[in-house]
Amino acid sequence: MSSNEHETRSYRTSSKRLGKMLAIIIGVQVVGGVIFFANYDYWNSYLPNAGKLQEQMMEKEEAASSAGAGTPSSTQGTFTGKEIDVSLKFVESPDFSKYGFNAPTGSPGSDPEIDANVGDKIVFSVTNGGKSFHAFAVTASTSGPGPAINGTTIGTADSPLKPGQGGTVSFIPASAGTYYYICAVPGHRELGMNGQIVVGGGGNSSSSIPAGTGGTAPANGNKESFSLAFEVSSDFSKYGFNGTGGAGTNPDITVHSGDTVTINVSNPSKVFHAFGIVTDPNDPSSLVWNASYKTADSPMKPGDSGSVTFVAGTPGLYHYICTVPGHAALGMDGHFIVEK
Amino acid sequence: MVLEIQKPRPVWQIMFSTHHTDVGYLYLTFGITFLFMGGVLALILRTHLFFPGQGVLISDSATFNRIFTVHGLTMLFLFALPVANGIGNILVPIMVRYKDMAYPKLNAIAFWMNPVGAALLWLGFPDTTWVSYAPYSVIRAPGPAADMFIFGLKILGISSILSSINFVVTIIKCKHPDLPLRRVPLFAWSMLTVSLMTIVAMPTYAAALIMMLTDRLGLSGFFNPFAGGDPIAYLHLFWFTFHPEVYIFLLPSIGMMYEIIPRFSRKPLYSQASGVFAFVMLGIIGFASWGHHMYSTGMDFTTKVVFMIGTLAAVPASGMHVFNFLATMWGGRIRFAAPMKFAVGGIALFFSAGAGGVLNSAMPLDFISHGTYWVVGHMHLFLIGTIGFGFVGMIYYMFPYITGRMYNEKWASAHFILMFWGTVQTFFTQHILGLEGMPRRVYDYPVEFTSWTILNQISSVGAWLIGTGFVIFLASLIYYSAKGKPANMDDPWGIGGKYYYPVAAKNPHGGRSGY
Numbered sequence: 001m002s003s004n005e006h007e008t009r010s011y012r013t014s015s016k017r018l019g020k021m022l023a024i025i026i027g028v029q030v031v032g033g034v035i036f037f038a039n040y041d042y043w044n045s046y047l048p049n050a051g052k053l054q055e056q057m058m059e060k061e062e063a064a065s066s067a068g069a070g071t072p073s074s075t076q077g078t079f080t081g082k083e084i085d086v087s088l089k090f091v092e093s094p095d096f097s098k099y100g101f102n103a104p105t106g107s108p109g110s111d112p113e114i115d116a117n118v119g120d121k122i123v124f125s126v127t128n129g130g131k132s133f134h135a136f137a138v139t140a141s142t143s144g145p146g147p148a149i150n151g152t153t154i155g156t157a158d159s160p161l162k163p164g165q166g167g168t169v170s171f172i173p174a175s176a177g178t179y180y181y182i183c184a185v186p187g188h189r190e191l192g193m194n195g196q197i198v199v200g201g202g203g204n205s206s207s208s209i210p211a212g213t214g215g216t217a218p219a220n221g222n223k224e225s226f227s228l229a230f231e232v233s234s235d236f237s238k239y240g241f242n243g244t245g246g247a248g249t250n251p252d253i254t255v256h257s258g259d260t261v262t263i264n265v266s267n268p269s270k271v272f273h274a275f276g277i278v279t280d281p282n283d284p285s286s287l288v289w290n291a292s293y294k295t296a297d298s299p300m301k302p303g304d305s306g307s308v309t310f311v312a313g314t315p316g317l318y319h320y321i322c323t324v325p326g327h328a329a330l331g332m333d334g335h336f337i338v339e340k
Numbered sequence: 341m342v343l344e345i346q347k348p349r350p351v352w353q354i355m356f357s358t359h360h361t362d363v364g365y366l367y368l369t370f371g372i373t374f375l376f377m378g379g380v381l382a383l384i385l386r387t388h389l390f391f392p393g394q395g396v397l398i399s400d401s402a403t404f405n406r407i408f409t410v411h412g413l414t415m416l417f418l419f420a421l422p423v424a425n426g427i428g429n430i431l432v433p434i435m436v437r438y439k440d441m442a443y444p445k446l447n448a449i450a451f452w453m454n455p456v457g458a459a460l461l462w463l464g465f466p467d468t469t470w471v472s473y474a475p476y477s478v479i480r481a482p483g484p485a486a487d488m489f490i491f492g493l494k495i496l497g498i499s500s501i502l503s504s505i506n507f508v509v510t511i512i513k514c515k516h517p518d519l520p521l522r523r524v525p526l527f528a529w530s531m532l533t534v535s536l537m538t539i540v541a542m543p544t545y546a547a548a549l550i551m552m553l554t555d556r557l558g559l560s561g562f563f564n565p566f567a568g569g570d571p572i573a574y575l576h577l578f579w580f581t582f583h584p585e586v587y588i589f590l591l592p593s594i595g596m597m598y599e600i601i602p603r604f605s606r607k608p609l610y611s612q613a614s615g616v617f618a619f620v621m622l623g624i625i626g627f628a629s630w631g632h633h634m635y636s637t638g639m640d641f642t643t644k645v646v647f648m649i650g651t652l653a654a655v656p657a658s659g660m661h662v663f664n665f666l667a668t669m670w671g672g673r674i675r676f677a678a679p680m681k682f683a684v685g686g687i688a689l690f691f692s693a694g695a696g697g698v699l700n701s702a703m704p705l706d707f708i709s710h711g712t713y714w715v716v717g718h719m720h721l722f723l724i725g726t727i728g729f730g731f732v733g734m735i736y737y738m739f740p741y742i743t744g745r746m747y748n749e750k751w752a753s754a755h756f757i758l759m760f761w762g763t764v765q766t767f768f769t770q771h772i773l774g775l776e777g778m779p780r781r782v783y784d785y786p787v788e789f790t791s792w793t794i795l796n797q798i799s800s801v802g803a804w805l806i807g808t809g810f811v812i813f814l815a816s817l818i819y820y821s822a823k824g825k826p827a828n829m830d831d832p833w834g835i836g837g838k839y840y841y842p843v844a845a846k847n848p849h850g851g852r853s854g855y
Contacts, residue, residue, distance in 0.1 A: 014822070015822035015823070017349075017351060018818065018821055018822045020351045021351055021369065022818070024351065025369070025373055029373075029377075032459065032462060032463065035463060036462065036463050036465065042484075043463070043464050043465055043466075043484060043485040043488075044402070044406070044465075044466075044467060044482040044483075044485050045482060045483070045484075046482060046483050046484075047479075047480070047482060047483070048478065048479065048480075048481065048482075048483055048486065048487075048556035048557070048558070049556065049557050049558030050478050050479045050555055050556050050557070050558045050561075050564050050566075050567070051478075051479040051480050052558070053558045053566070053567075054479050054564070054566040057566055
């Protein structure tokens with residue numbers, strides 16, 4: 001025990017100084033805690049600019065894609081049309097700089113465009129005529145290796161087709177739009193293995209009728225009358241007129257320009273609705289001929305019914321929709337066709 | 341606890357001092373304060389996960405994310421770094437026989453940047469996770485919390501660069517001319533290694549933080565995929581800094597064990613040269629393995645093999661430390677006082693954590709364990725098992741020298757038993773939980789997986805044991821620094837022999853500390 005070797009006395013910690021230090025630490029924490037909890041929601045309150053820009057970009061993309069000929073569906077439809085046989089061969093240019101179906105991209109005959117209608121069955125017979133590994137898929141996305149539409153793949157990027165192998169697969173478009181048949185191995189699509197499938201409306205192909213302009217026409221004295229009911233499926237996922245997706249849903253209404261049309265609407269569903277005829281189903285404000293009953297601001301209550309009478313104007317394809325925002329997209333969108 | 345044995349001085353004098361021991365006490369107080377604040381968050385998380393189901397303790401997942409984010413940031417940047425710096429500040433100038441740090445004012449500035457950074461992190465309470473991967477942190481993490489996180493880490497990064505420069509200059513330029521660099525004690529060597537590593541590694545992340553800030557402002561798109569950027573680039577920049585940072589956290593703890601083990605084994609250190617060699621090796625190899633955090637991001641096979649070999653290359657150097665410890669203890673008359681208990685416990689857990697790390701670095705196994713609780717268990721076994729045990733042992737070791745009073749050995753033993761048992765129970769269990777597939781950072785888990793529930797409950801009980809141990813630690817620190825028995829300053833544990841370092845620090849404010 002050599003504590004005597006100290007020349008100076010040892011002074012030891014006092015409780016007073018310890019208390020002072022503790023008071024400082026705890027005081028700082030209490031003040032910080034008060035600031036923090038008093039503003040609890042503020043600290044995580046706004047998106048960064050980059051996030052706002054990204055949201056705007058997404059909105060624009062969505063608007064652009066929905067304004068096109070139609071939105072490609074990500075699932076297969078049902079077979080109602082004709083069968084189209086397509087045979088494709090994966091090939092590469094000798095220096096592997098260009099890939100393609102049937103011929104390297106840029107050469108004649110490569111990536112043939114396929115035209116079909118909704119409900120047609122496109123049967124692809126695919127062989128790997130190249131020297132590297134490939135995989136076949138049909139996708140609705142405009143770039144990248146997927147995602148593939150269910151049941152349209154032959155091989156995958158993980159277990160691809162070896163040279164000489166092949167397979168058969170069929171694709172039935174469920175909705176109009178542009179689809180692509182591609183090689184699903186990442187990178188190959190960008191090198192040229194990318195062909196278009198242009199799908200038209202199919203069926204009675206009302207999409208071939210030019211869109212109506214909304215001009216007026218003098219009454220010719222004919223009277224037409226139709227009845228429509230707003231219906232909503234029990235889980236509120238599907239909306240429609242006179243049905244929610246089954247047969248008889250959204251019946252086409254065909255009239256002649258100048259006819260005096262009366263539409264009787266009823267709302268047997270549990271949701272508020274409003275009726276209108278528009279040129280653009282995505283824009284409830286594009287009403288024509290004052291052909292509307294009630295508005296989104298003061299809609300039809302469940303159980304209400306009423307009617308609207310108007311004179312059909314210039315010929316073309318119009319849409320009768322529910323003008324409550326979002327309902328048209330959920331299915332309340334039928335064709336109102338005006339003939340000469 | 342901040343106090344030292346000299347004429348009682350006003351607290352303000354310590355706070356505004358630039359003397360290395362005073363700055364060291366400030367670092368220690370700061371670090372220990374945040375150890376407990378971060379620990380409370382950890383216990384909230386573990387208690388929440390005791391039962392499956394939402395809202396067990398925390399009402400929404402966003403709050404859960406914020407809590408584990410701040411827990412990680414606190415333990416790494418507000419506990420581990422400041423405590424290592426604090427002990428380094430107190431010991432390094434004495435070990436190299438210089439009157440103070442090379443730049444005393446810079447030293448104090450480096451410390452006082454810490455409370456500012458801490459306030460930004462704690463007031464914002466961000467939800468980015470401590471790694472703050474893009475793109476979430478760039479385009480979705482709500483402000484101002486995430487912006488405060490960026491500025492807070494920026495300030496802490498600058499602080500650690502400044503203190504690193506100070507350590508490097510102190511050790512290399514200010515050491516006593518009679519003291520060759522190879523004879524500098526190993527704790528000072530560990531501080532030299534980590535300081536050099538910090539100076540090399542930290543600027544990369546400082547740049548990445550600026551890039552993240554401009555990305556968030558929408559001015560640039562380095563990491564923002566919607567502006568043509570690459571989120572993987574952020575991972576590379578992040579892990580280039582923070583894999584070496586793992587060693588920056590770890591090596592001071594190894595250095596502290598080098599202080600404790602020879603003294604309590606009553607033997608000289610087995611091999612100074614191998615310790616120095618292993619520190620330098622780890623300091624270099626630490627830069628060759630950042631990619632092992634990113635095996636699953638689609639790197640090509642060759643790159644992965646390079647990083648795998650780089651990771652495994654850390655094993656021999658770590659093993660040199662362990663064998664050095666064992667050879668020092670071998671045949672010694674070991675006194676298992678509290679510091680020695682924690683040092684030896686730390687070696688055992690270092691070995692277990694290292695074994696888990698070897699498994700992680702093997703690519704095929706990494707794909708199984710990636711993003712699961714295995715990683716949580718592995719990383720915490722390192723952080724608590726080695727770094728925590730080393731630091732706590734060193735705090736017990738320095739306690740009598742700093743306060744002039746003795747802690748109570750029985751309570752310290754209770755703390756050790758609770759902490760050791762709790763660490764094993766909490767984090768070994770989490771390895772198993774990870775192998776059963778529980779992802780990390782989840783707010784809830786399905787009640788159908790009964791084994792997950794049981795393992796989570798075992799893990800949570802272990803965490804409460806650790807928590808109890810630390811409550812004892814805190815109570816001991818406070819009570820015995822004011823009321824403890826006066827310590828015999830030459831030989832507080834009665835193990836014989838004079839203290840290793842002949843020169844005690846002269847504090848210009850008068851008096852004389854144990855150091």
